[in-house]
Amino acid sequence: MVLHKHSKQCLRAYSTISLISPSFYSFIIRASIEKGALQKALLDYKAILFSGTIQPDHRTLSSVLDACKILLNIRFATSIHARVIKTGFQLYPSVLAPLVEALEWGADPLFGNLIVDGYMKSGEFDNANKVFKQMSNRDVVSWNLMIAGGVRNARPKEALSIFQQMLGLNFKPNGFTFSSVLSGCARTGALREGKRVHQLMIEHGIELNSILSSALVDMYSKCGRIQTAKQVFDNVQRKDVSVWNAMITGLAIHGLALDVMELFSRMEGEGVTPDSITFLGILTACSHCGLVEEGCRHFDLMRSHYSIEPQLEHYGAMVDQLSRAGLLEEAYTIIKAMPMEPDMVTWRALLSACRTHGNAKLGEVAVEQMASLYSGDCVLLSNIYSASKRWDNAERVRDVMKKMGIRKNRGLSWVEMGGFVHQFKAGDRSHPESNTIREVLGRLSQRIKMEGFVPMMDLVLMDVSEEEKEGNLNLHSEKLATAYWILKTSPGTEIRVSKNLRTCHDCHGWMKMVSRVLNRVIVVRDRIRFHRFENGSCSCGDYW
Numbered sequence: 001m002v003l004h005k006h007s008k009q010c011l012r013a014y015s016t017i018s019l020i021s022p023s024f025y026s027f028i029i030r031a032s033i034e035k036g037a038l039q040k041a042l043l044d045y046k047a048i049l050f051s052g053t054i055q056p057d058h059r060t061l062s063s064v065l066d067a068c069k070i071l072l073n074i075r076f077a078t079s080i081h082a083r084v085i086k087t088g089f090q091l092y093p094s095v096l097a098p099l100v101e102a103l104e105w106g107a108d109p110l111f112g113n114l115i116v117d118g119y120m121k122s123g124e125f126d127n128a129n130k131v132f133k134q135m136s137n138r139d140v141v142s143w144n145l146m147i148a149g150g151v152r153n154a155r156p157k158e159a160l161s162i163f164q165q166m167l168g169l170n171f172k173p174n175g176f177t178f179s180s181v182l183s184g185c186a187r188t189g190a191l192r193e194g195k196r197v198h199q200l201m202i203e204h205g206i207e208l209n210s211i212l213s214s215a216l217v218d219m220y221s222k223c224g225r226i227q228t229a230k231q232v233f234d235n236v237q238r239k240d241v242s243v244w245n246a247m248i249t250g251l252a253i254h255g256l257a258l259d260v261m262e263l264f265s266r267m268e269g270e271g272v273t274p275d276s277i278t279f280l281g282i283l284t285a286c287s288h289c290g291l292v293e294e295g296c297r298h299f300d301l302m303r304s305h306y307s308i309e310p311q312l313e314h315y316g317a318m319v320d321q322l323s324r325a326g327l328l329e330e331a332y333t334i335i336k337a338m339p340m341e342p343d344m345v346t347w348r349a350l351l352s353a354c355r356t357h358g359n360a361k362l363g364e365v366a367v368e369q370m371a372s373l374y375s376g377d378c379v380l381l382s383n384i385y386s387a388s389k390r391w392d393n394a395e396r397v398r399d400v401m402k403k404m405g406i407r408k409n410r411g412l413s414w415v416e417m418g419g420f421v422h423q424f425k426a427g428d429r430s431h432p433e434s435n436t437i438r439e440v441l442g443r444l445s446q447r448i449k450m451e452g453f454v455p456m457m458d459l460v461l462m463d464v465s466e467e468e469k470e471g472n473l474n475l476h477s478e479k480l481a482t483a484y485w486i487l488k489t490s491p492g493t494e495i496r497v498s499k500n501l502r503t504c505h506d507c508h509g510w511m512k513m514v515s516r517v518l519n520r521v522i523v524v525r526d527r528i529r530f531h532r533f534e535n536g537s538c539s540c541g542d543y544w
Contacts, residue, residue: 065098120149191223210240221250252285283317323353413477
């Protein structure tokens with residue numbers, strides 16, 4: 001860095017005062033600004049950085065940004081933004097405000113893009129959106145940053161909304177835009193929007209590369225259209241392993257393990273080398289279908305034949321696979337033999353299976369090993385105790401939850417209808433048609449009870465009446481979403497529901513019975529996999 005003569009003088013002066021706090025330098029810079037010596041303020045800031053003895057605080061950075069704004073020095077402001085991100089001061093209102101104001105005089109969208117990107121990488125979607133709205137000049141990169149950032153920060157609905165705004169303002173999307181939007185559709189299960197995006201890609205003449213091909217296969221798979229995903233896969237270039245991985249993962253979450261095995265053989269035949277993601281998809285498929293021997297064989301194959309060292313996710317998939325099959329001790333043996341520390345997901349897989357197979361003792365071991373209790377883990381342990389009639393233990397777990405302020409995660413389900421996503425929370429009345437939905441649900445539940453359906457009361461906490469237990473079960477979010485779909489569509493229409501949690505055994509049995517009584521296909525995508533209910537049975541074979 002070349003220093004101005006004045007900066008060298010400042011540096012000599014500052015180096016003799018090493019004990020002075022950053023706020024002192026902020027005061028000096030602010031004083032220069034108030035006197036109109038703006039260039040001096042910037043030079044003083046450079047001298048502080050060059051000294052290396054002290055780091056500027058958020059007050060100093062805010063003051064320098066004010067000077068940049070007055071001088072219209074966007075290049076210097078960009079360097080300040082980089083410092084803001086590096087030091088973590090982007091969340092301070094005193095820094096955010098001048099950054100946003102800088103957008104009013106900055107004609108180049110580069111500066112705004114840098115700020116948006118910085119906030120997105122820090123997980124601050126709302127601040128990024130605030131900056132984005134202030135930008136007087138936006139380019140396709142600006143829109144792409146917002147859409148991709150929304151998807152990456154678990155705000156896919158907002159990302160899709162921003163894409164609509166982009167089209168409305170006649171900005172031309174590119175391949176990166178479409179890749180992000182397809183990912184957003186996949187996360188929300190927005191099939192109608194995903195199909196429209198696919199058509200737009202064709203109309204815009206977007207060439208399918210491996211990224212877009214993978215995104216299309218992933219979107220159709222996660223929106224419940226696995227056959228369409230297969231058609232896309234069969235008609236694109238498949239030289240890149242990512243395209244194969246998208247198809248294998250899609251088949252896995254639909255419980256089509258045999259199709260996964262066939263595709264893997266085809267992959268080897270076409271000379272495409274599998275990677276760690278490929279094997280994770282295979283292990284997941286085996287886990288969902290109870291193919292323990294096949295899973296173990298491929299776990300060994302990835303090391304012996306492809307020299308791929310299993311990562312935490314692969315060990316977790318093996319634990320999940322053995323646990324689901326009731327081989328709890330074998331799963332625990334793998335956990336103890338892992339070359340790395342097991343994470344919460346691995347322990348939770350064992351704990352969930354302990355609930356299914358009624359092993360309270362090993363469930364206690366799993367909970368003890370968890371670094372922090374997630375609400376779902378407490379509920380699982382409580383359910384294990386309740387199922388084995390150990391009421392005192394169940395009550396003690398719930399007391400711990402109350403003392404620690406742990407609340408059960410609320411189920412959330414959603415359906416896409418008419419271009420809109422409608423959300424439903426377990427037990428709430430937030431939807432404008434809540435009363436009508438509950439009436440439909442009540443009549444439907446009475447009808448399937450007449451056909452022999454019995455609610456699983458043991459899934460509800462014991463300290464409420466039987467009538468309250470049934471009422472609680474009847475208001476699970478996926479049931480509300482299903483009732484809304486029935487209310488709004490004609491007989492025979494396929495019902496599609498997405499959920500944020502794993503579907504419970506009562507809802508699973510309820511969906512099977514409803515599909516038979518109404519003679520309708522119901523597709524539910526939960527946190528684990530897809531369930532296709534038809535004529536009183538489920539594609540998972542009651543194994544999930």
